[in-house]
Amino acid sequence: MATREDITIKDLLESGAHFGHQKRRWNPKMKRFIFEERNGIYIIDLAKTMQQIREAIKAVTEVVAKRKSILFVGTKNQAKSTVRESAESCSEYYVSERWLGGMLTNLTTIRQSVKTLERIEKQIATGGEGLTKKELSELSKEQIKLDRNLSGIRAMRKPPGLLIVVDPSKEHIAVKEAKKLGIPVLALVDTNCDPDPIDYVIACNDDALKSIKLILGAISQAITDKKSEMNIALAKGDEKIQEEKIAPMGEMENSPEVEEKGDEDNE
Structure with a gap:
């Protein structure tokens, strides 16, 4: 998995990130991100993609620094497994199967569905006491x-600080709610998408598995790195507090502040 430091244009080329859609399927608003048209297919300007990845990484680290959560969204076949793996690798939320209307705008109802799931799981775990085989089978299906x-948002109790989406044209409901x-x-964002509703565009092939893995891998690694950095800083802060708590009284008495007060008294 490429990290934010070592991802290169060569990596993007090898992943097929530069291949856009056929000329007849493009969105004119993506023109500024296109390098050229080749054999009826638009080629994405990877120099711009590299800059966009850097800006995206800066954005996600700022969200993490504010201790806000991130929600990965990608439900098409090419993306779902990578979306799930990327989110899990950095301990963030994800939707990889189906976007249920209201997952953001009606989170209270979604939380009720989570409670229903938890209740069903408890019933099944206890052997479905008092239920017929048919009822238990229906419960298992539910x-x-x-x-x-x-499963990817079970612990999400408030809206995230950022949405990371693979193919906003497919996930338009999620984008609209956000x-x-x-x-x-x-x-x-591929050449057939509308980039206008997107705050941080990464122009790339959003249909190629290698392209999706490379870019989401760099982003999830950046999230992990920032969390590790914050945890280390927190641990050092705790150590400093503990050291101050157990500092010998002699050291406290000989501190510069105490000595200065003593000099003032002698005057």
Whole structure:
């Protein structure tokens, strides 16, 4: 997995990140991110993509620094497994199966669905006492369905500080909900997408697995690195507090501040 320090244009080329859609399927608003048209296919300007990745990484680290959560979204077949793995690798939330309307704008209802899932899981874990085989079977099916759709956001009790989206044209409902709540959106945007609703655009091939893995890998690694940096700083702060608590009284008495007060008294 490429880190934020070592991802290069060569990596992007090898992943196929530069291949856009066919000329007839483009969105004119993506023109500024296109390098050229080759054999009826638009080629994305990877120099701009590199700059966008740097800006995206800066954005995610700022969100982490504010101790806000991040939600990864990508439900199409090429993206779902990588979205899940990337989010899990940096301990963030994800939606990789189906975006349920209101996942952001009606989070209270979504939380009720999570509670329903937890209740069903408890019933199944205790052997479904008092239920017939048919009822237990139906309950198991419901549990599988709910878990598939909610597993990545079970612990999400408030809206995230940032949405990371693969293919905003497919995930337009998620983007719309985020914009309604004022949540910034970072997205992998192909030549057929509208970049206008996106706060942090990464122009790239959002259909190639290697391209998605490379870019999300760099972003998730940046999140992990920032969290580690913050944890180290927190640990050092705790150590300093403990050292001050157990400092010998002699050291306290000989501190510059105490000596200065003593000099004033002698005057």
